[in-house]
Amino acid sequence: MAIRRHLQQLANALIGDNPKLPINIDKIIKSQSLKLVPYDEEGVSGILMIEQNNTIIGYAEHESPKRQRFTKAHELGHFMLHRGGNLFIDKDFKTMYRPSTGVPSSEWQEWEANEFAACILMPKHLVKEEMKKIQIDYSDDSDNSWIEQLAKKFDVSISAMSIRISRLGLQ
Numbered sequence: 001m002a003i004r005r006h007l008q009q010l011a012n013a014l015i016g017d018n019p020k021l022p023i024n025i026d027k028i029i030k031s032q033s034l035k036l037v038p039y040d041e042e043g044v045s046g047i048l049m050i051e052q053n054n055t056i057i058g059y060a061e062h063e064s065p066k067r068q069r070f071t072k073a074h075e076l077g078h079f080m081l082h083r084g085g086n087l088f089i090d091k092d093f094k095t096m097y098r099p100s101t102g103v104p105s106s107e108w109q110e111w112e113a114n115e116f117a118a119c120i121l122m123p124k125h126l127v128k129e130e131m132k133k134i135q136i137d138y139s140d141d142s143d144n145s146w147i148e149q150l151a152k153k154f155d156v157s158i159s160a161m162s163i164r165i166s167r168l169g170l171q
Helices: 002-015 025-031 065-081 105-121 124-132 145-154 158-168
Strands: 035-038 044-051 054-059 087-091
Touching: 002 025, 002 065, 002 105, 025 035, 025 065, 025 105, 044 065, 054 065, 065 105, 105 158, 124 145, 124 158, 145 158
Parallel strands: 035 054
Antiparallel strands: 044 054, 044 087
């Protein structure tokens, strides 16, 4: 899919040539002259506020650090991809495998921001590289410890890593 390739290229440009794991999303956000602030509003995972020369990414401080990382990357995705608006509020973060055709553009924007977050936190080439280092027992369907190892290395949730591996076709 061309959009996924574009999102990965955009993410790669931001992380640079020799990124270290886990990707330092806070540093990347600050390199774009964006401010990071805790933002605790009931039911809100993240928020992007764009005003003149003052753009803020807010994240729910009460959520797990892994969730905060994904939320920050997701909001950075909105900033990089959807500058037509000036406010994005993400409530009750839902993951969509892929929105159906004919859906409202806001659903596509959320899907793109999620894809961008996955691309920047779990770059395809680094996931492939790290998978080569792990012993995977394909005979044991119940052993997902290799996914846990990857998730830990990239500092993301097991769910995020599982979805990323699936979308990359690396299972």
